[in-house]
Each structure stands twice: as C-alpha cells, then as structure tokens.
Amino acid sequence: MPAEPEPTTDTTLERMPVSPLCLQDLCVVAGDRCLLEDVDARFPEAKITVVVGGSGAGKSVLLRILAGLLPRHGESIRWSGTIGRSETESEGPRVGIVFQQFALFDELSATANVQFAIDHRPKRIATNPKSEPVSWNARQWLEHLGVPLKTSVADLSGGQKQRLAIARTLAASPDVLLYDEPTSGLDSASGRLVADLIRETQSTYHRTSIVVTHDYETLLPIADKVLLLDPQQKDLIEIGRDQWGEIPDRMVPVSSLEDDTSAGPRKRKSILGRILNPLLETTGGAVSAAFWLPLDLLPIVPRVRWAIRFTLHYLRLVAGPSAWIYLIIAGLIVGFTSTYFTFRFLPFRLYTQPLLIDELLASIGFALYRVLVPILATILVAARCGAAVSADVGVKQYGGQVDAMRTLGVAPRAYLLLPIVIAFVIGTPILESLAFYSARFISMVAFTSSYPDVGPYFWEQHFGRNLAGESPWLHIGWKWVLLKNVVCGLGTATIAYYQGLAPKRSASDVSRSITSTVLWTTLFVLTVHFAVALMEF
Numbered sequence: 001m002p003a004e005p006e007p008t009t010d011t012t013l014e015r016m017p018v019s020p021l022c023l024q025d026l027c028v029v030a031g032d033r034c035l036l037e038d039v040d041a042r043f044p045e046a047k048i049t050v051v052v053g054g055s056g057a058g059k060s061v062l063l064r065i066l067a068g069l070l071p072r073h074g075e076s077i078r079w080s081g082t083i084g085r086s087e088t089e090s091e092g093p094r095v096g097i098v099f100q101q102f103a104l105f106d107e108l109s110a111t112a113n114v115q116f117a118i119d120h121r122p123k124r125i126a127t128n129p130k131s132e133p134v135s136w137n138a139r140q141w142l143e144h145l146g147v148p149l150k151t152s153v154a155d156l157s158g159g160q161k162q163r164l165a166i167a168r169t170l171a172a173s174p175d176v177l178l179y180d181e182p183t184s185g186l187d188s189a190s191g192r193l194v195a196d197l198i199r200e201t202q203s204t205y206h207r208t209s210i211v212v213t214h215d216y217e218t219l220l221p222i223a224d225k226v227l228l229l230d231p232q233q234k235d236l237i238e239i240g241r242d243q244w245g246e247i248p249d250r251m252v253p254v255s256s257l258e259d260d261t262s263a264g265p266r267k268r269k270s271i272l273g274r275i276l277n278p279l280l281e282t283t284g285g286a287v288s289a290a291f292w293l294p295l296d297l298l299p300i301v302p303r304v305r306w307a308i309r310f311t312l313h314y315l316r317l318v319a320g321p322s323a324w325i326y327l328i329i330a331g332l333i334v335g336f337t338s339t340y341f342t343f344r345f346l347p348f349r350l351y352t353q354p355l356l357i358d359e360l361l362a363s364i365g366f367a368l369y370r371v372l373v374p375i376l377a378t379i380l381v382a383a384r385c386g387a388a389v390s391a392d393v394g395v396k397q398y399g400g401q402v403d404a405m406r407t408l409g410v411a412p413r414a415y416l417l418l419p420i421v422i423a424f425v426i427g428t429p430i431l432e433s434l435a436f437y438s439a440r441f442i443s444m445v446a447f448t449s450s451y452p453d454v455g456p457y458f459w460e461q462h463f464g465r466n467l468a469g470e471s472p473w474l475h476i477g478w479k480w481v482l483l484k485n486v487v488c489g490l491g492t493a494t495i496a497y498y499q500g501l502a503p504k505r506s507a508s509d510v511s512r513s514i515t516s517t518v519l520w521t522t523l524f525v526l527t528v529h530f531a532v533a534l535m536e537f
C-alpha cells in the first residue's frame with residue numbers, strides 16, 4: 001500500500017472502537033429448506049472469521065442476513081433470532097459489505113464513490129471524535145488503498161475495483177466488515193493477493209471482519225477463526241486450528257443431501273397456480289406500490305447535493321439529446337402524414353377542396369395538438385425512456401448497487417425513485433412539445449408544397465384557429481395536454497422503477513423486467529389517454 005496520508009486531526013486508527021457480533025437462536029428457511037436452526041455464534045472483535053461451506057449450504061443467504069438486506073419475513077426467505085453486538089445487547093451493528101461483484105456506482109468517479117459513503121455516515125459517527133478516522137476525505141482513502149484517482153470506475157482493473165470497494169466500505173465507518181466470496185473467479189495468485197489485502201486491511205483498520213467463501217485453500221491462512229456452515233446439522237460449527245485439515249471432507253455439497261422437508265411439507269403447485277401466482281404477485285406488488293407511492297415520493301433526501309446529482313443523471317437518460325431526435329422524428333412523421341394524406345385522399349377533391357380546406361386545416365391542428373401528438377409522444381416516452389430507466393435500475397439491482405446503497409444507509413427511493421419521477425415529470429412535457437412543434441413545422445411544409453398558390457400565411461391562419469389562446473405558446477386546452485403528459489410521466493416513472501427494483505437473479509430477469517416495463521407503461525399510457533379523453537371531450 002502507498003504511504004499513509006496525514007490525517008487532518010489527531011484521531012488515529014488504533015483508537016477506533018471495535019464491536020463483536022453475536023448471533024442468537026438464528027433460524028433461516030429458504031423456500032422449503034431449513035438452512036440454519038437455533039444457531040448461536042460469535043464473531044470475535046477485530047479478528048477475521050472465515051465462514052466456509054459447500055455449494056448451496058447457505059453462505060450467501062447468511063451474509064445477506066448479516067448485512068441487513070433480507071427482511072425477516074421475506075417472500076422466499078424467512079429468518080428469526082437476534083443479530084447483536086453482544087449477548088445482552090440486541091441492537092444490530094452497522095455492517096459494511098464488500099460485494100463479490102464490487103457493486104460500485106459506475107456512473108460516478110472513484111472519488112465520488114467514496115464521497116457517497118462519507119456523506120451518508122450516521123451523524124453520531126461523524127460527530128464522535130473518538131470513533132473513527134472521520135477526518136479523512138475521499139482522496140485520502142483512495143491514496144491510502146492505492147486506487148488511481150483519475151481513472152474512471154469502468155476502466156479500473158479487478159484488483160483496483162476491489163480496493164475501491166474496500167475504501168468505500170471503510171469510509172462508511174462500519175462496525176463489521178463483510179467480504180462476499182472475495183476470491184471467486186480469480187486464479188490462485190490473484191486470490192492470494194486478495195487474501196493479503198484483506199489481512200492488511202484488517203491489521204490497519206482493526207475491523208471485525210467476516211469472510212464468506214468456499215475457497216478455503218486461499219483464505220484459511222488469514223483466518224483467526226473458522227466457522228463451517230454444516231447443511232446437515234444446520235449449524236455454524238467452529239473448527240479448531242488443529243482440525244482445519246478436515247475442512248475439505250466436511251464441506252458437503254448440498255446436492256448430495258436428501259431433499260429436506262424440515263421447513264414443513266412441500267406444497268405442490270397446480271399449473272394454474274404456477275401461472276396465476278406470479279401474476280397476482282406482480283399485480284399485488286403494483287397495487288401496494290401505488291398505495292405507498294405518495295409516501296415514497298415525500299421529498300425526504302439525506303443529502304440534497306446527491307439528490308440533484310441523481311436527478312441530473314435520470315434527466316439525461318429520459319430527456320437527453322437521443323430522446324429529442326426520437327421525438328422530433330416522431331413529430332415529423334405524424335405531422336406530415338396527417339396533413340399530406342388528408343388532402344391527398346380527399347373524396348371528390350375537385351369539389352370538396354375549396355369548401356373544406358380551411359376547416360380541415362383547423363381540425364388537423366386541433367387533432368395534432370390535443371390528441372395525436374400527446375398519444376404518440378407519451379407512448380414513445382413510455383417505451384423508450386421507461387425501458388432505459390428500467391434497465392438502469394435493473395442493472396443496479398442485479399449488480400448489487402441497490403444493496404450497496406442500502407448498506408451505506410440510503411433508501412433507494414431517495415436517490416432513485418424521486419429523481420426518476422422528477423425526470424419524467426419534467427422530461428415528458430418537454431419531449432412532447434418538441435414533437436408537437438416538429439409536427440407543426442412539417443405540416444406547414446407539406447401543406448405549402450401541396451398548395452403553393454395558397455401559401456403558408458393561409459396555413460398559419462387556419463392551423464391554429466381552434467387553438468388560439470391568450471398567448472402564442474399557451475394554446476386552448478394546454479392544461480389537458482399537460483395533465484396527460486404529467487400523469488403518463490408519473491406512471492411510467494413508477495412502473496419503470498418498481499420493475500427495475502424487483503429482485504433479479506440473472507441477466508435474463510433484467511431483460512424480462514424491461515419487456516414488462518414496455519408492456520405495462522404503454523398500456524398505462526393508453527388507459528390515461530382514454531380516461532382523460534372522456535373528461536376532456
């Protein structure tokens with residue numbers, strides 16, 4: 001590691017307090033299988049505990065419970081018992097986690113990743129001078145852990161990303177540091193480097209550290225204590241140093257065990273149930289999301305600066321230049337077709353044209369402004385921008401960034417839902433206006449090229465006849481148009497967010513959520529237009 005920078009106060013790393021972590025009567029059930037039953041365990045303070053276990057034993061589930069990422073009564077995983085600092089104290093410790101895939105915020109710089117953690121430390125930490133090297137800024141953390149400051153996060157090497165993930169976790173000042181499969185996917189030389197980094201981090205920062213792994217060969221050398229997650233006994237068994245040689249034989253892969261029914265009899269699901277249950281779950285989720293939405297949208301953000309940053313990110317995604325081009329082209333198409341073909345295929349053209357030309361122009365202007373462009377624009381915004389936002393949130397969910405936010409003490413709705421809703425509520429009317437003014441322009445071009453003798457002045461006079469309001473910008477009925485835009489934007493934002501945030505176990509879950517976002521948002525938009533049209537006309 002590079003030379004240690006000077007802390008800006010006299011607080012030293014050696015003076016930081018450390019907390020043990022205790023489990024009492026922990027029971028965990030995943031689906032139909034009981035993973036742990038009445039487990040008591042202690043993770044010694046300021047030491048490294050390595051938790052090993054065969055594939056499928058429940059290491060990742062245990063780690064997510066320790067990190068506070070799984071609710072007690074989840075849909076598929078339930079747990080009970082106490083996770084506390086000591087046998088007498090049931091308050092959970094603050095846990096930081098170094099995720100297997102690092103879960104870094106790719107759109108932020110390395111410095112901003114660490115700054116995010118610093119800015120969201122609990123106030124009691126930030127104001128307690130004895131508790132931490134609170135004075136370190138993001139740059140000092142990065143220099144201390146050897147992370148390049150100027151390289152973008154995406155361009156960092158695997159090892160540098162891991163150091164950045166450790167820096168970000170440490171900067172949040174957790175009591176306990178969890179490492180999730182830190183050597184998975186690495187060759188043995190790189191695995192040993194990671195093990196050395198964990199040991200170095202431990203000896204420098206004195207955290208209670210828990211490493212969850214199946215790679216015992218690489219990580220046992222740095223362990224102070226080893227716990228084996230035994231799926232047969234459903235227990236965390238301490239393995240004494242003299243018995244470490246037996247660990248390979250005791251790591252039973254779960255597939256070789258009998259089917260376990262200890263969590264109760266397995267319920268057989270009918271074909272109808274298998275089809276209906278996910279649908280009902282989705283619908284139930286949507287109804288409960290709609291119910292809680294007003295509460296979720298309360299503008300309570302931990303740090304305004306970060307809320308603005310995320311809002312700008314989503315504004316770029318929803319209403320950036322590529323969306324302008326998309327909506328301008330859509331406006332040109334609808335403006336041209338509605339004008340050109342109306343006059344081109346007029347029945348008994350020779351007779352009807354002189355009689356109807358001005359009325360038709362007024363109708364085209366009205367239809368474009370009040371109906372056609374709003375429907376087309378909001379459907380395109382729902383599909384294109386809804387998909388983009390659902391993909392963004394889905395990747396953050398799948399890549400662990402949403403979980404990283406939670407472990408850093410930030411509710412995802414603060415920096416995801418609220419900024420997304422703001423971006424859609426601002427972006428949809430802007431994009432719709434771009435489409436309308438493109439449609440208006442091309443309508444004039446199509447008309448004057450079809451009737452050069454009548455000219456643009458005639459078009460101007462009649463196109464806006466049914467729309468003329470107090471000002472040239474605020475046409476009659478602008479409130480209805482705005483209402484449709486805002487309601488469609490709000491609904492698209494909410495559907496895209498909740499679809500993206502739904503649990504993701506694979507990349508195909510992300511693509512499924514994008515597809516259903518497009519389906520539900522476009523259906524929603526059509527319903528809104530139908531309902532508003534009933535009131536409007």
Ligand SMILES: Nc1ncnc2c1ncn2[C@@H]1O[C@H](COP(=O)(O)OP(=O)(O)OP(=O)(O)O)[C@@H](O)[C@H]1O
Nearest residue numbers: 030031054055056057058059060061062076077214
């Ligand atoms: N969300 C879930 N819903 C239902 N069952 C789950 C869920 N997540 C995990 N499980 C089940 O819990 C058990 C333990 O899974 P877990 O991922 O914790 O294993 P692991 O010890 O980390 O295995 P590996 O080392 O292979 O990653 C498995 O049987 C798995 O199928």
